[in-house]
Amino acid sequence: MLKNISKNIAANIQYIKEEFKGSDDLIIRNIEVGDILPIKLAVVFIDGLINSEYVAEYVIGSLLSEEELKSFTVEGYKTTILESIKEHGLYSTEIKDESQWEPIIDAILSGDTVLLIDNSPTGIIIGTRGGPGRSVGEPQTETVIRGPRDGFTETLKHNTTMVRRRIRDTRLNVRMHKVGRRSKTSVAVLYIDDIADEKLVNEVIKRIEDVDIDAILDSSMLENLIEDNYLSPFPQIENTERPDAVSASLYEGRVALLVDNSPFALLVPATIGTLMQSSEDYYTRWIEASLVRIFRIIGSFLIFLPGPLYVALTAYHPGLLPTKLIYFLAASRINVPFPAIIEAFLMETTMELIREAGTRISGPIGTTIGIVGGLIIGQAAVEAGIVSPLMIIIIAVSTIATFVLPSYDFSAGFRIVKFGFYILAGFLGLYGITIGMILLMGHFAKLNSFGIPYSSPYSGLGIDEGDIKDTLVKAPIQRLWLRPGFTHPKNIQRMRRDKKK
Numbered sequence: 001m002l003k004n005i006s007k008n009i010a011a012n013i014q015y016i017k018e019e020f021k022g023s024d025d026l027i028i029r030n031i032e033v034g035d036i037l038p039i040k041l042a043v044v045f046i047d048g049l050i051n052s053e054y055v056a057e058y059v060i061g062s063l064l065s066e067e068e069l070k071s072f073t074v075e076g077y078k079t080t081i082l083e084s085i086k087e088h089g090l091y092s093t094e095i096k097d098e099s100q101w102e103p104i105i106d107a108i109l110s111g112d113t114v115l116l117i118d119n120s121p122t123g124i125i126i127g128t129r130g131g132p133g134r135s136v137g138e139p140q141t142e143t144v145i146r147g148p149r150d151g152f153t154e155t156l157k158h159n160t161t162m163v164r165r166r167i168r169d170t171r172l173n174v175r176m177h178k179v180g181r182r183s184k185t186s187v188a189v190l191y192i193d194d195i196a197d198e199k200l201v202n203e204v205i206k207r208i209e210d211v212d213i214d215a216i217l218d219s220s221m222l223e224n225l226i227e228d229n230y231l232s233p234f235p236q237i238e239n240t241e242r243p244d245a246v247s248a249s250l251y252e253g254r255v256a257l258l259v260d261n262s263p264f265a266l267l268v269p270a271t272i273g274t275l276m277q278s279s280e281d282y283y284t285r286w287i288e289a290s291l292v293r294i295f296r297i298i299g300s301f302l303i304f305l306p307g308p309l310y311v312a313l314t315a316y317h318p319g320l321l322p323t324k325l326i327y328f329l330a331a332s333r334i335n336v337p338f339p340a341i342i343e344a345f346l347m348e349t350t351m352e353l354i355r356e357a358g359t360r361i362s363g364p365i366g367t368t369i370g371i372v373g374g375l376i377i378g379q380a381a382v383e384a385g386i387v388s389p390l391m392i393i394i395i396a397v398s399t400i401a402t403f404v405l406p407s408y409d410f411s412a413g414f415r416i417v418k419f420g421f422y423i424l425a426g427f428l429g430l431y432g433i434t435i436g437m438i439l440l441m442g443h444f445a446k447l448n449s450f451g452i453p454y455s456s457p458y459s460g461l462g463i464d465e466g467d468i469k470d471t472l473v474k475a476p477i478q479r480l481w482l483r484p485g486f487t488h489p490k491n492i493q494r495m496r497r498d499k500k501k
Contacts, residue, residue, distance in 0.1 A: 092128070
């Protein structure tokens, strides 16, 4: 690729045609303005990526209708052709000079319009991005009873605007980056300058700039490339569809990443504490929010412990159970031909298949498959003597618990870990479960998210008053006068402290 554009407009047009060879959606509109000494112009854009009405009225229309350009002559005119067109020939509010080919080609591929001028070594990039896009709607993965109903879309400009509406602060910085050698996907890094830790911001930007890949098609790809430990089953970056969740996180000193063509924003750092919280916690009464958080913690253990405990107790430690319960278990399993570990794997695999089928088929059909499939298969399995009734109950409770956690990825991590616990329980009984818990807690203690301990604030590392009042339970908003300390914010105080409360 050539570095700079030429003064010869014909050479520039030929170069663009060679770069976009085979692209029938490339539009080049040749225009001549001026009566005495006509000036050759070329308007270049990709059909479908631009706002066609805007281009027709404020770009081509303004150039053809401007009286000063029609009577323009080179001799005796006080300004250059470029300056004259910028000042008198374009009605567009978003224009930029550019003399190098790389940003000009990137602008055309991004949906902007480029104006080339004969005898000028500089082109004009005009902001005309448009094309098809989804309107703002309610988030599909994070529904709330009370709270804002708007969610992010696939358009980056819309997403940054929704955050700006909630943070009307000049200290809110939006830094744009291009990621992907071929896709050149726009990534916006958002943070509040006088709150966010400078080291955290620099680390995020450094990891983004170090990404070397052909294309970024979704924020999840960027998430996998910049997280601390990609081998861990647990996410170290939080994702959300909600602009209010992003805004609240920025006020806490965290950094948000918005990726073009993706409705999911990324929030760093992410810890167990942040992944266990929901936006609705701050829109409901503090007593209700605290109770729900306790249930979430209980639910996280119910995801991966009940099944392995059942396998361990029935296979290795039946003496630990009450006598009546032992008789009940023996009676329920008298016709079951498989060991407890095989029984558990059969039902867990069946539930995962039903879950996947319900996810892939959206709408009422997916819900029907999940409900009918679970009921029919469970009842048939019990009547056929393949599994015991108690195992059906345990699998059902475990499956329901996966939907208690606000973060789907965090819940999926426990689902993956659960199969490891089954293996340990099947071979070592309660000793295996104990080993599994030690390994799991050790993994949490070792894991970091952009330099922040993943287990904070539950681990007690760097915990302060702001963390204690908004972790296991949620204090009334009058008591949340400090920001969480795990983000190391520059300004720790977010509201005036009322000593009477």
